[in-house]
Amino acid sequence: MGSEETGGAVPPAQSIVVSSKNPVKLGAALDGFANMFSKDGSRFTVKGVSVASGVPEQPMTDDETLQGALNRVQNAREAEPEADYWVGIEGGVNPHRGSLESFAWVVVTDKTGRTGKARTAAFYLPEEVAKLVRDGMELGPADDLVFGRQNSKQKNGAVGLLTDDAVTRKDIYVQAVTMALIPFKNLNLTF
Ligand SMILES: O=P(O)(O)OP(=O)(O)OP(=O)(O)OC[C@H]1O[C@@H](n2cnc3c(O)ncnc32)[C@H](O)[C@@H]1O
Numbered sequence: 001m002g003s004e005e006t007g008g009a010v011p012p013a014q015s016i017v018v019s020s021k022n023p024v025k026l027g028a029a030l031d032g033f034a035n036m037f038s039k040d041g042s043r044f045t046v047k048g049v050s051v052a053s054g055v056p057e058q059p060m061t062d063d064e065t066l067q068g069a070l071n072r073v074q075n076a077r078e079a080e081p082e083a084d085y086w087v088g089i090e091g092g093v094n095p096h097r098g099s100l101e102s103f104a105w106v107v108v109t110d111k112t113g114r115t116g117k118a119r120t121a122a123f124y125l126p127e128e129v130a131k132l133v134r135d136g137m138e139l140g141p142a143d144d145l146v147f148g149r150q151n152s153k154q155k156n157g158a159v160g161l162l163t164d165d166a167v168t169r170k171d172i173y174v175q176a177v178t179m180a181l182i183p184f185k186n187l188n189l190t191f
Pocket residue numbers: 019020021022025057058059089090091092102103104138139140141143152153154156157158159169
């Protein structure tokens with residue numbers, strides 16, 4: 001029975017602030033929260049803010065990438081203190097057995113300080129892209145150069161280009177946002 005039928009008030013939407021203006025990250029945050037909480041009847045709004053990551057534009061290790069996501073959450077909270085949740089998403093690469101793997105870290109925090117972290121699935125970059133990144137180019141522009149695209153980082157991303165959209169950048173980010181919300185779904189457990 002819906003709340004209108006019972007005469008109950010519809011609970012207000014909860015606000016999510018994402019520390020980026022990249023539509024891939026905003027869409028992934030909204031879909032991740034909906035995956036985890038829409039069955040509970042929760043509704044969400046999302047807003048993006050541009051904040052510093054505090055790490056290089058192209059994080060080059062797993063730890064640097066996680067640090068960027070943590071810094072973004074902190075900076076988003078300072079910029080928009082009235083939100084219910086803050087989400088930091090940082091894309092990065094990491095050297096692995098002679099190749100470069102690509103992935104992102106997601107960090108979510110709420111007003112109480114409860115925090116969840118998750119890493120996306122990782123995939124290996126082709127040498128044509130990896131060489132440009134090792135030489136100092138960001139992954140987004142390197143993809144655009146190798147694949148002849150424009151602003152692919154705000155569209156299907158490297159993984160979308162490499163899989164012909166069987167898996168997109170947003171797909172792997174949605175899954176990681178959902179997993180980063182595990183501590184918010186299991187309030188009786190310790191994380
Ligand atoms: O505006 P922001 O939030 O910074 O969004 P961004 O797309 O630039 O993303 P990041 O700073 O998190 O990522 C650092 C760089 O790595 C790139 N990157 C990371 N993961 C990627 C992916 O899956 N596909 C394409 N580019 C990716 C990204 O485009 C940047 O050039």
